[in-house]
Amino acid sequence: MKRILLIVGGGIAAYKTCELIRLLRGRGHAVRCVLTEGGSHFVTPMTLAALSEQPVHTSLWDLKDEAEMGHIQLSRQADLVVVAPATADLMARMAAGLAGDLATTLLLATDKPVLVAPAMNVRMWTHPATVRNVARLRADGIAVMDPDEGAMACGEYGPGRLPEPVAILAAIEAALGIGDRSLAGRHVLVTAGPTHEPIDPVRYLANRSSGRQGFAIARALAAIGARVTLIAGPVALPTPAGVDRIDVQTAREMADAVVGAMPADAAVMVAAVADWHVAPLDQKLKKAGTPPALTLIENPDILAHLSVGADRPRLVIGFAAETERVIDHAIAKRLRKGCDWIVANDVSGDVMGGADNSVHLVTASGVETWERMAKEAVAIRLARRIADELQERP
């Protein structure tokens, strides 16, 4: 059991800290909450007190608290101080070393590690002032999580959403050195993103995959101790911490990289591999009156080859992006590809490029339907399932 001091800042995402407290309590940790003035506009002290079963602290000038414990003691009796959601304003004050309220006073007085989960509008997150403050905080030894990317309460889109409570929980346990390391010593291969199949020096065939689900899975696997090789098609995503990344363009390059990355204990083939390529032209294709005809040549099926190859990992997982009869297609695909599991997702909505995913896990023993959740949450749940499966069949 660890003691967490949770500082709840003023943002619409403050409601998610209720779920975070529930998760922390479920893991046996004690949580003590400090609610900022801004935070109190989004959640009430009563809610936090009921969930944490501890008094909630709101004011620096609460003399009763000062007499009974004092803010120095409050900041030091915890094993970890967590700020969630951390607003741009709160991070700016932390970076400047200000101590005008209870939250910033505790943060300045603490001698314990501090983990910050930011949440704000995308322009505020990318503003040079915030970028500067985050760099300052990280240089000061504070762990600042990257916010999630997606649709925001304000209607804009981009990085700035509070990381999912399960991701904050994982970061908390990692910071406390008690995280799940159940994939330590295992090598897991992940493919992610689209492939680009050149037509000529300036054009290519591609698809809408953003790579986000695959990158989230690579991050989640590494977070529980796996050595992860991530083979990525062309995407604009940063490499998750602790992951070895190999960038490729085409399906054939991806196939070669997969063979080169063997052996592995498990493979998670999330990439939306192009099914076809064309024989690329050396020079740019010019308009010549009649529309050109492209002859499509089938690409190697990387997943199917891996599933029957001599180097087959013990656990091979494919993805199936479907727009109709999702489960039927996934059951057939599992058998056709020869893999152990298929993670099937319905891409008829805004899944491709979106932040959430709604998946079914198809295995030899049946179909599990997971509730719609953030791609990060899907990744964490899948990583745990992989760890359980590898433990069961060593």
Ligand code: CTP
């Ligand atoms: N895949 C692969 N190599 C390919 C095509 C697909 O490794 N050339 C993998 C994907 O990474 C994914 C799974 O196979 O894990 C599903 O691919 P998909 O293209 O949906 O399956 P297909 O067999 O092409 O079925 P269909 O296009 O008919 O849905």
